[in-house]
Amino acid sequence: MVAISDGAVLRPARTRLSRARQWHVGLAVLMVMTGAISLTVGATGVSLGEVLGKILRGEALSQLERVVLFDIRLPRLAMGALVGAALAVSGAVMQGLFRNPLADPGIVGVSAGASLGAILAIVLGGFLPGAVLALAGHHLVAWAAFFGGWGTVILLYRVSTRSGRTSVATMLLAGIAISALAGALSGIVVYKADDQQLRDLTFWGMGSLAGASWAKLATATPIILAALGASLFLGRALNGLALGEATAAHIGISVQRMKNLAILAVAAASGAAVAVSGGIGFVGIVVPHLLRLATGPDHRALLPNAAFLGATLLIAADMISRVIVAPAELPIGIVTAVLGAPVFLWILLRQRGVVDL
Numbered sequence: 388m389v390a391i392s393d394g395a396v397l398r399p400a401r402t403r404l405s406r407a408r409q410w411h412v413g414l415a416v417l418m419v420m421t422g423a424i425s426l427t428v429g430a431t432g433v434s435l436g437e438v439l440g441k442i443l444r445g446e447a448l449s450q451l452e453r454v455v456l457f458d459i460r461l462p463r464l465a466m467g468a469l470v471g472a473a474l475a476v477s478g479a480v481m482q483g484l485f486r487n488p489l490a491d492p493g494i495v496g497v498s499a500g501a502s503l504g505a506i507l508a509i510v511l512g513g514f515l516p517g518a519v520l521a522l523a524g525h526h527l528v529a530w531a532a533f534f535g536g537w538g539t540v541i542l543l544y545r546v547s548t549r550s551g552r553t554s555v556a557t558m559l560l561a562g563i564a565i566s567a568l569a570g571a572l573s574g575i576v577v578y579k580a581d582d583q584q585l586r587d588l589t590f591w592g593m594g595s596l597a598g599a600s601w602a603k604l605a606t607a608t609p610i611i612l613a614a615l616g617a618s619l620f621l622g623r624a625l626n627g628l629a630l631g632e633a634t635a636a637h638i639g640i641s642v643q644r645m646k647n648l649a650i651l652a653v654a655a656a657s658g659a660a661v662a663v664s665g666g667i668g669f670v671g672i673v674v675p676h677l678l679r680l681a682t683g684p685d686h687r688a689l690l691p692n693a694a695f696l697g698a699t700l701l702i703a704a705d706m707i708s709r710v711i712v713a714p715a716e717l718p719i720g721i722v723t724a725v726l727g728a729p730v731f732l733w734i735l736l737r738q739r740g741v742v743d744l
């Protein structure tokens with residue numbers, strides 16, 4: 388009887404594990420295929436197939452082919468995959484931490500703080516000492532956005548933590564207040580901006596991968612990969628937290644340590660993503676929802692799947708942004724909003740009898 392009972396218990400677990408692995412492989416293949424297609428899409432007529440054919444035949448590539456493929460499209464592809472994975476995983480972690488399906492990285496003030504940092508750099512960057520400008524170079528806005536996002540998260544953490552314990556409810560309310568304050572300060576600075584600065588601020592706020600480069604990747608990649616790696620270890624803890632903090636603590640989960648790791652990982656991943664790409668919405672909300680409908684709520688499978696699907700979604704959105712108004716380029720934040728908002732409304736309508744906010 389014991390053997391039968393053990394087998395009955397283990398079979399569903401093995402089935403779920405096998406199904407999760409199938410989704411991992413399938414989404415990874417989809418991401419690779421979407422990335423390969425994106426390398427062939429653009430205003431210029433450079434074809435990936437022709438380039439690979441020349442490489443295999445040992446023929447030299449033209450200057451145009453080398454620049455378009457290796458200096459423009461490849462770093463843009465890598466940036467899109469990193470940013471999409473960072474935003475999607477951050478959204479899944481936030482939804483699990485707050486046990487709220489509407490949570491996303493912006494709830495901890497990362498987006499508002501990063502926007503404030505970017506606005507300060509664009510409008511007031513010219514007043515910085517020459518040595519600072521020379522050191523930051525073209526990355527001044529990205530660095531300012533990253534540290535702005537981190538600053539708001541540190542402030543939020545200090546406000547919501549008392550006697551070594553972080554209150555999720557206090558963090559939610561404080562995040563709203565701090566985001567509002569950052570938005571007000573941003574409005575004051577924007578009021579002093581000239582026409583060119585206003586144009587730059589508008590396009591930065593809409594999000595874009597047009598500024599992708601190997602230098603930016605070298606800066607953002609270690610931060611995002613470290614944060615994603617840390618987030619993948621939160622699956623079991625987030626599953627336990629869904630039962631309540633007291634129950635999670637009783638089954639051996641260090642709730643406070645999990646909160647600390649989750650907040651730091653989300654701040655690092657989404658802060659670096661917003662810094663290099665600007666404001667890109669709906670990825671962190673829509674991707675986890677779609678995966679929960681398809682694969683279930685188990686965060687051990689949800690988090691890696693969110694990385695693959697988030698990367699695929701942003702790569703596809705970037706392709707659309709490059710071709711829909713070619714030879715011009717549509718900000719990618721507009722594309723994700725147009726694609727994500729209807730999907731999100733459909734999810735809400737489909738689950739309005741289940742979701743109780």
